[in-house]
Amino acid sequence: MILPEKGDPVIVQGITGKYGSLHAGLMKQYGTNVAAGVTPGKAGETVVGVKVYDGVADAVRATGARSSVIFVPAPRFLAAAEEALNAGIKLVVAITEHVPIRDELQVVELARSLGATVIGPNTPGVILPSKLLKLGIMPVTSFRPGRIALFSRSGTLMYEIAHQLSTSGFGQAIALGIGGDPINGSTMVEWFEWARARDDVSAVVAVGEIGGDSEERLAQYITETRFPKPVFAYVAGRAAPREKRMGHAGAIIYGNYGTAESKIAAFRSAGVKVAMTPTEIPALLSANLRK
Amino acid sequence: MRLFEYQGKDLLRRYGVPTPVSVTVRGPEEVDAALEKVGLPVVIKSQVLAGGRGKAGGVVVAKTMEEAREAASRIMELRIGGEKPSALLLEKATPHGEEMYLSVTLDRGKRCFVVIGGRLGGVDVESMQGKVIEPVPIGGLGRPLAEPMAAEMGLTGEQGEQLVSIAMDLERLSREEECELVEVNPLAMAEDGTLVALDSKVILDDNALFRHPEFSQLPPEDPLEGEASKEGFAFVRLEGDLAVVGNGAGLVLSTLDLVTDAGGRPACFLDLGGGSQRERVEAALRVVKRLPNARNVLVNIFGGITRASDVAEGLKNVVGEGGMQPVFARLSGAEEERARAILEGTPVKLYETAQEAVRAAVSAA
Numbered sequence: 054m055i056l057p058e059k060g061d062p063v064i065v066q067g068i069t070g071k072y073g074s075l076h077a078g079l080m081k082q083y084g085t086n087v088a089a090g091v092t093p094g095k096a097g098e099t100v101v102g103v104k105v106y107d108g109v110a111d112a113v114r115a116t117g118a119r120s121s122v123i124f125v126p127a128p129r130f131l132a133a134a135e136e137a138l139n140a141g142i143k144l145v146v147a148i149t150e151h152v153p154i155r156d157e158l159q160v161v162e163l164a165r166s167l168g169a170t171v172i173g174p175n176t177p178g179v180i181l182p183s184k185l186l187k188l189g190i191m192p193v194t195s196f197r198p199g200r201i202a203l204f205s206r207s208g209t210l211m212y213e214i215a216h217q218l219s220t221s222g223f224g225q226a227i228a229l230g231i232g233g234d235p236i237n238g239s240t241m242v243e244w245f246e247w248a249r250a251r252d253d254v255s256a257v258v259a260v261g262e263i264g265g266d267s268e269e270r271l272a273q274y275i276t277e278t279r280f281p282k283p284v285f286a287y288v289a290g291r292a293a294p295r296e297k298r299m300g301h302a303g304a305i306i307y308g309n310y311g312t313a314e315s316k317i318a319a320f321r322s323a324g325v326k327v328a329m330t331p332t333e334i335p336a337l338l339s340a341n342l343r344k
Numbered sequence: 345m346r347l348f349e350y351q352g353k354d355l356l357r358r359y360g361v362p363t364p365v366s367v368t369v370r371g372p373e374e375v376d377a378a379l380e381k382v383g384l385p386v387v388i389k390s391q392v393l394a395g396g397r398g399k400a401g402g403v404v405v406a407k408t409m410e411e412a413r414e415a416a417s418r419i420m421e422l423r424i425g426g427e428k429p430s431a432l433l434l435e436k437a438t439p440h441g442e443e444m445y446l447s448v449t450l451d452r453g454k455r456c457f458v459v460i461g462g463r464l465g466g467v468d469v470e471s472m473q474g475k476v477i478e479p480v481p482i483g484g485l486g487r488p489l490a491e492p493m494a495a496e497m498g499l500t501g502e503q504g505e506q507l508v509s510i511a512m513d514l515e516r517l518s519r520e521e522e523c524e525l526v527e528v529n530p531l532a533m534a535e536d537g538t539l540v541a542l543d544s545k546v547i548l549d550d551n552a553l554f555r556h557p558e559f560s561q562l563p564p565e566d567p568l569e570g571e572a573s574k575e576g577f578a579f580v581r582l583e584g585d586l587a588v589v590g591n592g593a594g595l596v597l598s599t600l601d602l603v604t605d606a607g608g609r610p611a612c613f614l615d616l617g618g619g620s621q622r623e624r625v626e627a628a629l630r631v632v633k634r635l636p637n638a639r640n641v642l643v644n645i646f647g648g649i650t651r652a653s654d655v656a657e658g659l660k661n662v663v664g665e666g667g668m669q670p671v672f673a674r675l676s677g678a679e680e681e682r683a684r685a686i687l688e689g690t691p692v693k694l695y696e697t698a699q700e701a702v703r704a705a706v707s708a709a
Contacts, residue, residue, distance in 0.1 A: 127551060127554075128554055128555075151550075151551045152551060153522060153549055153551045153552035153555070154450060154522070154524065154549045154551065154552070155482075155519070155522055155549070155552065156552075158455065158456065158457075158482060159482060161455055162482060190649060191648060192647075192648025192649055192677065192678065194648070194677075194678075195648065205594070206594065207592060207593060207594020207595065207597075208592050208594065209590075209591055209592025209593075209594060209595040209646050209648070210592065210594035210595050210598060211594075212646055212648045212677075213595060213646045216646075233593055233594075235450060235452050235524075236450075236452065236455055237455075260594070262593075262594050262597055263597070265452040265453070266452065266453050267452070267453070270453055287598075289594050289595075289597040289598040289601065290597040290598075290600070290601065291601045291604070292600040292601045292603070292604035292605075292610065293597060293600060293613075294580075294582065296395075297580050297613075298550075298578075298580070299578075299580060299593060299596075299597055299613055299615075300578040300580075300592075300593025300594075300596060300597070300613065300615035301593040301594070302550070302551060303452070304593055304594075304597065308468055308469075308470055309470060310470060313601075329601075329605075330598070330601070330602060330605075330699075331598055332697075332698075332699065
């Protein structure tokens, strides 16, 4: 888990697209050093004041960047991520939605073999409010500097919950979207492991949803490793029907696999405080933490 | 996308997995011709995606032509889980002994595909005892992995060899057609000792359909859901009377929970997606307008990149076209003030918090 520090160069793949250029500009505005952009065939152009290169290797050579935020459309995601990883990028933030499962699996495997970290795909990215650093698309107004680590499978719920935390005096050291797909480049457990060792994090909030078993795995990790910091959680989808994909590719219950009930029960048995609505989270923190 | 049994079996056959002789018919008038090819006794199977098909009377064995005609007419009209079949599968009955289980599925925790085999088919895989699970490398399931699997399942000799070959065929199908799940349950041991796939459940990876144009031609399970995916938003039809619209899958899921907790019943899940433009908001609201069971509409927007004012413009336009159900909305975030001004004088009711909007919408129902 290698996150950039303030001022570290970051590149944006797909920077000449509508979405890529909008968010490259917003990231810069917040304080991220967007040092270069990449779009094949567009070398020499400048977008939001950022120089564009044909390939990631060129951009890395020119800037020394070790992080890349990817905005390319799903059919081109695999090639873009492979190009980044093979050019020495150690942190890929994959904003791209609708990536095929088998492409995600290939990227996970390549990243693992190269010791790189992938956030997403289908993620709003990561924001470090105390460093004024964001690699992603989240609206910065929801976030305030502080000591909470917020990890979420959903984007808008992350914004909403961050907003609630911020207005109640609980700022965030980090807020990160795991991604809404069945396969995540990095998992809840891996990010908890990161948060465990951080002196600037005093509590963790996990936002889960129906589908898969990442919450159950997280609960098991918390119990087995005696996770030393207070953990709070919210799980969306108690009212969701079975066998229906609810917006996110990963948000689907098969039989009894992936229900909110199972996740909430797992969290509770691991000693995690579970909120029943997003607005309950700040009160739950207030009752259990000093600000 | 989930395939019907007959579509799944066509795929199984194409990849060399043994299946009984069968013919798909679209109506009772095609039954006689189909029986000539299939023979008697025949199993007549309703082609619906809903579960519990056998218990609901959607699978019938017929011994004579008359029985077959009568059963076909009846099943064609039988709704299962609210779903009427678009076709029937007429399949040669396969007298068999043991029923086994075999599937290739995504293991989300391990982040790889796995082959799952078991000797006790016919039951739910979760509750299945003594199942064997083999992770599949990205390159595919080779013989060196399939053989120990058959042995672990206690299948030796000719049957072990058959299982190895079926497992490898299923895995190749799953990989080449990019399926999330390929399941054969039951995989039956016919009286002559051969293994035969008696049912099929195939779920395609929707995100990979652009590489498989033959599947993207298939009609969507629900016409409104198909229209929604073309317009770029996610829509799931539900059974209640309050349409739930929002931006972001997690936020809409959470809004469904709030509605249900307040005693309401959602009529749909509609996620506008991130960075919603006015046009998409309008297309989405027009889908809601045509949803017959929706008597009221709840809109919950947490605007960040999505501007509340864009949503408000879209709302105003669609409400202005007439025929829109009463709308209860919470529009927070970027350009909230402008959104308020835009909606002034329209029948759209605005609330400060999601809870307030939910309460009002539920009590209106």
